[in-house]
Amino acid sequence: MNLRDIAFKNLLRRKAKALFVLAGLAIGVSTVVALISFVDAMTENINHKLEKYGANILIVPKTENLSLTYGGLSLGGVSFEMQEIREQDLIKIRSIKNAANVAGLGPMVFGVVNVENHRVLLAGVDFEANWILKPWWKIDGTIPGENGVVLGSETAAVLGLNQGSPVTIKGRQLIVSGVLKPTGSQDDQLIFMPLKTAQAVLNKEGLVSMAEVAALCKDCPIDAMVKQISDVVPGAKVMAIQQVVKGRMEALAQFKKFSYGVSIVVLLVGSLVVLVTMMGSVRERTEEIGIFRAIGFRKSHVFKIVLLEAGFISAAAGILGYITGFALTKGAMHFFSESGGASIQPSLELVGGALALAVLVGLMASVYPAYLASRMDPNQALNAI
Amino acid sequence: MSYIRAENLSKQYGSSDAAVMALHNMDFTVESGEFVSIMGESGAGKSTLLSIVGAMNPPSSGKFVVDGIDVYRLGSEKRTDFRREFIGFVFQSFHLVPYLTVVENVMLPLTTVKVSKKRKRVLAEEALDQVALAGKEDRLPSQISGGEKERVAIARAIVNDPPVILADEPTGNLDSTTTHEIMGLFQRLNQEGATILMVTHSQDCAAYAKRILRVSDGRLVEKDI
Known part of the structure; x- marks a missing residue:
């Protein structure tokens, strides 16, 4: 039994909350993955078409x-x-x-x-x-x-x-x-x-x-x-022959900027979902945190438990988000690509990026709830029950 | 020198007009291996006293020393370490973690200790054995009776072999048969060397202790039976 076990078991107990956080983050990550994959695939597609335009x-x-x-x-x-x-x-x-x-x-x-x-x-x-x-x-x-x-x-x-x-x-x-x-x-x-x-x-x-x-x-x-x-x-x-290349590339660059903007907004919303849910979870667990602190868990231990929970769930959201985003892009390419689906391949780089992004956003959004949990006074926490 | 020493302990909640004095200049000592009951009416200051003794609630003034350590001169994190090493808590409403099994609840005080998982499990099973709960290790708190929950709470309090056990109304939620079983268990732990301080309303339970401290209006009114 260690802090990891406690974090993991708590997630299993609070499945609904865990799923809510998972969904919030996964939607954010899948949007980012979908947009990046889509832009990449479209760039590839346009380049392919540019070849057809000739010289x-x-x-x-x-x-x-x-x-x-x-x-x-x-x-x-x-x-x-x-x-x-x-x-x-x-x-x-x-x-x-x-x-x-x-x-x-x-x-x-x-x-x-x-x-x-x-x-x-x-x-x-x-x-x-x-x-x-x-x-x-x-x-x-x-x-x-x-x-x-x-x-x-x-x-x-x-x-x-x-x-x-x-x-x-x-x-x-x-x-x-x-x-x-x-x-x-x-x-x-x-x-x-x-x-x-x-x-x-x-x-x-x-x-x-x-x-x-x-x-x-x-x-x-x-x-x-x-x-x-x-x-x-x-x-x-x-x-x-500037107009052919530049026109297309500039349109794509604009779309890229737009997609980054959308990604940031979606990730912000995702991180707010994590923040609010984790805050609620910490408040619900006043008794439990009080016990932990009373029997000798340091503030850093409590902080770590909350972050571990966020880390587990964020990693799962990263993987789920990548799979969803990739599937969305596949689907979108059928509609947006004139050739009926430009080739899009799974990218290990993007898997790693999605995982890192999800964990980073999840952890950052959980720092404040973890801080609040760690600052909980054991005496007050147990008296408040 | 006494193992536990409270010198001129006072605790005030709030300030100025809203100030409430929960404890007034309390002095007492407890020797190593003693079993002491703390009795008093509701609101007399028992719980405040227990929380101060439990290193969780700094007094407004006075000194509290355990084994030569001035507990409230320790920093917050050091005091947390002190609680882990010196004190086993048995809370009034058991306070078991609902999603952990019986054995995992007992292992909790060992979570942050650098001991292998296997060893932690062995220690927890030994503690459960002491409170006659062997065979129920993998049940959840919701799957055992009130008396068994109390035993789990006691096993958790003794798993890391702390020198002091603090119990807050440990039998408050139990029937009389279970109450006597639990009190017998405390008595046995005391005979094995544990120093026990127990807050109780019950004269019957207090009778298991070697000494009673009576608290009234935040003052110690009687130190012996």
Whole structure:
């Protein structure tokens, strides 16, 4: 028999009170767990979606000229004369600090060619990288080999070419391996071919006109990545397509702040439940505490008994709160995630956090009742019965 | 020198106009191994005296010494330790902890003592054996009779072998047969060496003691039978 036994047995006797404290704390902890898990899962979900949005960083050659195009309408001044980027410089992007956040890197080379008496913009691309950078692309046909091309939908219509049609570009015999389904973008008016082939056709071996980067920015600020890329590709201008990433991340950050606020309020309410219930419990136990003190329990022993009770119940609330919060998040993700349930995995870190949080809140809320209990005068306590 | 010495003990509750003198300049001594009854009418000051003797209620003035220790010169926590080591309490309404079994109630004074759980259990079972309650260790207080509760309370008072046992109306809630059994038990404990101070209304119970202190209006009016 020790202080732990007394605390535990008292909890078993006062089941209703113990359950009330347990429920109060567990609701608080489960809310915090649910909100944190939900925010994490949503961040994951948004990041996953951001990948689908494709490139969010553009690398273009430095130029003094201002662009004279808007919404696909060109008013001249397109700076094809500007310096190209060296392909080998782009390799350095794989060694930047946040290289792990680079999901895809797509160098492109552009040039104007004559095809079937039409001037057409030819783009050399890395088709592998394009699946990440332009996941919305759908090709009627196949990805072109070394001597193949893919036509934008409008280009195919204007040139009257289909999959399998032969086409000659700068004296080079090529085959149309596929036609891009309409994208609603400038891509519909281009001819695409593998980067190496395009560089050869355009006499731009080792050079690229621009590059697109898909950056996963869950753990990194996109601005930092832009800076890091600028440092390794000095001849280029690196720009973030800010609105996509920032807009989403800012919305999430706002929700995070809101969820922290809600968590604090719910935890405060939970701690008040603990405080009030423990106060009531201490008052009810005047006789018992009087006996303890009379027969030689020090103030610290009584203090410890009350805190042990709070500790036991808080730990149970921590575990219960985690399980409930996790289940709530699972359920919520079905409603809030468009894909019908982003993956959410149990986290040991969060279990530990929930346990620590519950015990901390439970103990803090019980300090005052424990203090009152320990200060009880044995003579007064026993006379008051 | 006497084992217990009360010198000029006074206790006042409240102050100025509302002041009530519960004890007036009380002097008495108790020798080691004595069995002393404290008698008096309701409100005479018996319980106040017992609480002072129990190291739970500091007197307004005077000195209370046990085994050479000036009890009220000890700090609050030291006085708690003193109670644990020197005094076994038998309360009027048993004051058993309802959610602890009989043996656990008896073990209570040992809770904070650095002894193994097994040893505590052995000591508690020995104490229960002394009060003829062997076999009822695992019952709850609600599952035993009034007389048995009193025996549990006595077992709890003697489990750590304190030199002094204080009993406050120990038979107040018992029938006459049980009363005599309990008083016989006190007598036996006294014969085994315990110093016993017992507050009682009953002349019959007081007769078991070797000496009676009579209290009236907070004053000691008679020190011997």
